[in-house]
Each structure stands twice: as structure tokens, then as C-alpha cells.
Amino acid sequence: MSTAAKEIKLQITQMDKVYDNGDGVRNINLDVYNGEIVTMLGPSGCGKTTILRTIGGFLNIDAGDITINNQSIAQLPPEKRPTAMVFQSYNLWPHMSIYENLAFGLKLRKIPKDEIARRIDAMLEMVRMPGCEKKYPNQLSGGQQQRIAIARSLLLQPEVLLLDEPFSALDAKIRMQMREELKKIQSELGITVVFVTHDQEEAMAISHRIVVMNKGKFEQVGSPTEVYDNPATKYVASFIGEMNFWNQGNEVIAVRPEDVKILPGHTDNGINGTVRTVMILGHYVDVNVQCGETVIKCFIPRTECGSCDVGDQVHVEFGRNVVFPKDE
Numbered sequence: 001m002s003t004a005a006k007e008i009k010l011q012i013t014q015m016d017k018v019y020d021n022g023d024g025v026r027n028i029n030l031d032v033y034n035g036e037i038v039t040m041l042g043p044s045g046c047g048k049t050t051i052l053r054t055i056g057g058f059l060n061i062d063a064g065d066i067t068i069n070n071q072s073i074a075q076l077p078p079e080k081r082p083t084a085m086v087f088q089s090y091n092l093w094p095h096m097s098i099y100e101n102l103a104f105g106l107k108l109r110k111i112p113k114d115e116i117a118r119r120i121d122a123m124l125e126m127v128r129m130p131g132c133e134k135k136y137p138n139q140l141s142g143g144q145q146q147r148i149a150i151a152r153s154l155l156l157q158p159e160v161l162l163l164d165e166p167f168s169a170l171d172a173k174i175r176m177q178m179r180e181e182l183k184k185i186q187s188e189l190g191i192t193v194v195f196v197t198h199d200q201e202e203a204m205a206i207s208h209r210i211v212v213m214n215k216g217k218f219e220q221v222g223s224p225t226e227v228y229d230n231p232a233t234k235y236v237a238s239f240i241g242e243m244n245f246w247n248q249g250n251e252v253i254a255v256r257p258e259d260v261k262i263l264p265g266h267t268d269n270g271i272n273g274t275v276r277t278v279m280i281l282g283h284y285v286d287v288n289v290q291c292g293e294t295v296i297k298c299f300i301p302r303t304e305c306g307s308c309d310v311g312d313q314v315h316v317e318f319g320r321n322v323v324f325p326k327d328e
């Protein structure tokens, strides 16, 4: 996304949505810029879907405001909001052909028939599903159905597209393809997207910015590189990617496996250990070193791991790292 286009499309201010049992989200503040993909990332129950539903109008908020293009949408029902939502299950109407599924929303908007046909044609091209107009949803694979569900939402030309774990029902390989395709479509159309997932790899792959959530609160909002390289809290450090934690006095040193060096022999003042496992994983080697009670994981380029064997006495050195207070 170019920085020139940094105008706020969606703004959430001091928003609360609390369920009767006290669960929910409180004091949520978030700006989403035009043409940006922002991902809500966090474990089950942290409040991602709650926020997405308040944007889409499927849940009423208790406090604060939500605006799109500077207009409050908080009191509007879902169908009056300039948003479209895609769910985990594809939600296509089984008794309608793909064409009818896609045309439905456009007909409601009284778009002329030939214009509907033209838009559907172009959209099917975009989601790489040309020629499937006459098929029915049950004649398509899961990935194909989800492409149609995304196409149907995009045809409504929403200001903000809301995606709730849209790929989680698909197998790993199709998921990866769908991520790439979504990113391509998003940048071609320049559409603003709020995406929800509990999969950190998916969040890293598709987002301009990630909101890392924990128990109804934002722990960090930043680009994938920022949250990976400079996690704001220990929680973020452990949730995103692999991380070693080494206790030292009142501090905890967090260091990525790729930033740990293994050197032969023990030293007087360093961190000494014994090689526990060596796993060759393609172009890199995953080496676990037992250092006292702690196992330190190291990723080493294969070319640099010539003679590393289980049982070797070694010491480790930390490169780039982040330090947190111990009791955080």
C-alpha cells in the first residue's frame, strides 16, 4: 500500500461490546487506512469475531463509535452499511446457480441486467473461475466456493470487506493459494479489508498491519515486520513465530532461533549446553541445545552446520534480541 493513500477509511473509537456474562471487548481504538489489509490475530475467544461483527452491524455496540469515510455507521443495520462480510462457511445459496448467487445482491440494487452480466463476467475472471455460471455450489470444491463467496461480496463494491477466518475450512495447500489470490485481488481493486484469523502465519502473509489480541485487548498493532522484530510484549513475542526465552536475573531475553549461534566447546561466562536434537529441514537445520533447564532452539543454514551432532558440548551466543521484565 502506498503511503500517499493514507486516508482513514474505517475508524473505531473507544468502542465497548460486552456480553451479558461480562465477556467481550472494551475500549477498542483502531484506524484502518484506505486500501489496507488489517488482520485481527489472536487465540480463540480473544474477541476478534466480536469486533468484526460490530463493524458489519451484526452486533450493537455498548459505547464508542464506528465510522466509515467519517460517517458513523454504528446505528445502521447490516444491509445499510457499506460493508460486506465473508464467513468461514461459504454461505452460498445451494438452490441457486453460481450466476444467481452472484446476481442476487445486484438485482436488489436494481442494476440493469446487462450490467449485472458484465460485472459477473469480469469478477469470475478476477477470481479465476470463468465459465462456472451454470454450476451449483455443491458442484464446486471448498476453495472454489469460497472464491465465489468472496466474488459475491466484492460485487457489492463495499467500502470495507470483512473476512472472518475465510480459509480455515480449506486444506493447507489451497489455503496458501487463496492467500496469494486474495492479496492479488485486494491490491488490484485497492479495497480495504479487515481480516480475522488465529493463524499467525496467515496474518504475516497477507497483512499490511496486524492487531495482536489477547483477552479482549490489543497487545500490539504493527506491520508484520514490526510485530516479528520488535514484539511489544512477551505475549506477542511468544504468539508470533518461534521464540526462545532465556531467564537472566530480573529479565527475560527473547531471541529468535535464527538469531542464535552455536559454537563448539564450553566457555567460562557464556551459556553452555549439550546438543539434544539435530533435524535437517531442507535448507536449514533445527538444532535444540539443552542449557540447564532450558532448551534453546537454533535455526542454522545447512552450510554452516557441518559437524553438529547430538551430544556435542557447545555454547550459544544470542544475536538480535528483545528484553522483557521477568514478571510481565
Ligand SMILES: Nc1ncnc2c1ncn2[C@@H]1O[C@H](COP(=O)(O)OP(=O)(O)OP(=O)(O)O)[C@@H](O)[C@H]1O
Binding pocket: 019, 020, 021, 023, 024, 042, 043, 044, 045, 046, 047, 048, 049, 050, 051, 198
Ligand atoms: N453471544 C455471546 N454471548 C456471550 N459471550 C459471548 C458471545 N459471543 C462471544 N462471547 C464471548 O466473548 C469472547 C470473545 O468471543 P469472540 O467470538 O469474539 O472470540 P474470537 O477471538 O473470535 O474467537 P474464535 O477464534 O473462537 O472465533 C469469548 O470469551 C466468548 O466466549
